Amino acid sequence: xxxxxxxxxxxxxxxxxxxxxxxxxxxxxxxxxxxxxxxxxxxxxxxxxxxxxxxxxxxxxxxxxxxxxxxxxxxxxxxxxxxxxxxxxxxxxxxxxxxxxxxxxxxxxxxxxxxxxxxxxxxxxxxxxxxxxxxxxxxxxxxxxxxxxxxxxxxxxxxxxxxxxxxxxxxxxxxxxxxxxxxxxxxxxxxxxxxxxxxxxxxxxxxxxxxxxxxxxxxxxxxxxx
Numbered sequence: 001x002x003x004x005x006x007x008x009x010x011x012x013x014x015x016x017x018x019x020x021x022x023x024x025x026x027x028x029x030x031x032x033x034x035x036x037x038x039x040x041x042x043x044x045x046x047x048x049x050x051x052x053x054x055x056x057x058x059x060x061x062x063x064x065x066x067x068x069x070x071x072x073x074x075x076x077x078x079x080x081x082x083x084x085x086x087x088x089x090x091x092x093x094x095x096x097x098x099x100x101x102x103x104x105x106x107x108x109x110x111x112x113x114x115x116x117x118x119x120x121x122x123x124x125x126x127x128x129x130x131x132x133x134x135x136x137x138x139x140x141x142x143x144x145x146x147x148x149x150x151x152x153x154x155x156x157x158x159x160x161x162x163x164x165x166x167x168x169x170x171x172x173x174x175x176x177x178x179x180x181x182x183x184x185x186x187x188x189x190x191x192x193x194x195x196x197x198x199x200x201x202x203x204x205x206x207x208x209x210x211x212x213x214x215x216x217x218x219x220x221x222x223x224x225x226x
Contacts, residue, residue, distance in 0.1 A: 023047075026072045026177040030202055031083070032116040033066045044109035049076060052109065065102075072176040076110040116173040118181065121206040124154050139198035143180035152196055157187055181205065 070080035082102040138149040175182030
């Protein structure tokens with residue numbers, strides 16, 4: 001069983017009004033990608049959510065940076081490193097010194113959850129014939145396998161529709177803690193949308209097929225990501 005500790009610190013963030021609010025900072029170790037079009041300009045903030053500068057495609061012709069985050073707050077996450085990028089000619093950009101330079105430039109900035117992307121690991125769509133010891137997939141009310149849970153089966157979404165995978169569901173990131181992701185999954189079936197909101201452990205997801213998808217297969221016997 002994988003044991004991960006969580007350090008929670010509290011920062012007082014003062015709003016424009018006299019009232020103040022508590023900002024909870026959670027330690028994390030998660031990976032996401034950011035899709036950047038020529039029109040996009042992603043705000044990079046400090047811990048108080050004050051915009052310091054912007055991440056744009058124009059500077060490095062980046063269209064898809066892959067990042068690791070180290071902390072999360074109520075509305076945003078802290079960049080730990082830039083692990084890989086895809087530039088606008090479709091090439092993978094693996095030069096370590098250049099990635100180190102990008103990490104130095106962007107590490108420790110905070111970005112809003114709405115700019116984060118991830119997707120299910122392809123294994124969640126596979127049958128038990130391919131993965132005999134595959135466990136049922138659940139979305140949890142809290143970041144713990146001991147919390148209330150709802151069964152979901154993405155394979156059903158595939159076979160009950162004639163749409164492409166991209167049109168079947170949408171994942172919105174709502175939060176992060178340790179190695180858990182809080183998300184809203186909107187499933188499009190029978191001309192209506194069904195929302196699932198809750199927490200799922202990291203090994204159900206794959207933000208980058210070249211670096212992280214294999215982790216699920218290696219750790220498929222993990223029952224608890226806490």
